[in-house]
Amino acid sequence: MKFLLGFVVALLLVAGGGWLYLKFGKLPVAASDPAFPMEEDIVKVPLKARIGREMQQPPFPASEEAFEQGATIYKDECAACHGLPGQPVDFAQRMYPVAPQLFKVHTKKKSAAKVVGVSDDDPGETFWKVKNGIRLTGMPAYGKILSEPEMWDVALLLKNADQPLPDPVKALLK
Numbered sequence: 516m517k518f519l520l521g522f523v524v525a526l527l528l529v530a531g532g533g534w535l536y537l538k539f540g541k542l543p544v545a546a547s548d549p550a551f552p553m554e555e556d557i558v559k560v561p562l563k564a565r566i567g568r569e570m571q572q573p574p575f576p577a578s579e580e581a582f583e584q585g586a587t588i589y590k591d592e593c594a595a596c597h598g599l600p601g602q603p604v605d606f607a608q609r610m611y612p613v614a615p616q617l618f619k620v621h622t623k624k625k626s627a628a629k630v631v632g633v634s635d636d637d638p639g640e641t642f643w644k645v646k647n648g649i650r651l652t653g654m655p656a657y658g659k660i661l662s663e664p665e666m667w668d669v670a671l672l673l674k675n676a677d678q679p680l681p682d683p684v685k686a687l688l689k
Contacts, residue, residue, distance in 0.1 A: 632673055638670040
């Protein structure tokens with residue numbers, strides 16, 4: 516009986532201490548604050564697992580028509596945070612997490628290959644992120660704003676951002 520009582524008291528002390536830390540501690544809640552230890556892992560691991568379970572494949576192939584539709588939607592809905600070709604968004608670097616510039620060349624930590632935006636991601640992963648958004652990142656869910664074909668058009672455009680795009684698509688993205 517004493518063990519059980521000690522366990523309950525310890526549990527209450529830990530919960531109370533946690534609550535006091537949240538109430539009076541200096542938690543990193545500003546975008547400019549450094550991240551919690553393991554914060555990226557706590558968010559990315561379940562995100563990757565869920566996308567892996569729910570990811571779909573495009574219902575139609577990439578085409579110039581899909582790129583043109585995707586470019587129009589991207590410019591209207593995405594470019595304010597994610598930039599346009601040759602026009603990155605400065606404030607995106609001060610967001611936490613940083614809003615990736617989806618037409619900018621970068622290298623991933625694991626690979627020396629140059630990647631443009633999310634062109635190395637499966638289009639189904641990009642579609643999932645557009646449809647569902649990502650909690651605590653500023654990435655909204657477009658599932659009730661855009662139609663599924665519109666979201667696929669954007670995903671296919673971004674998958675091919677590392678390839679030469681047709682001139683009409685380039686013109687739409689200026």
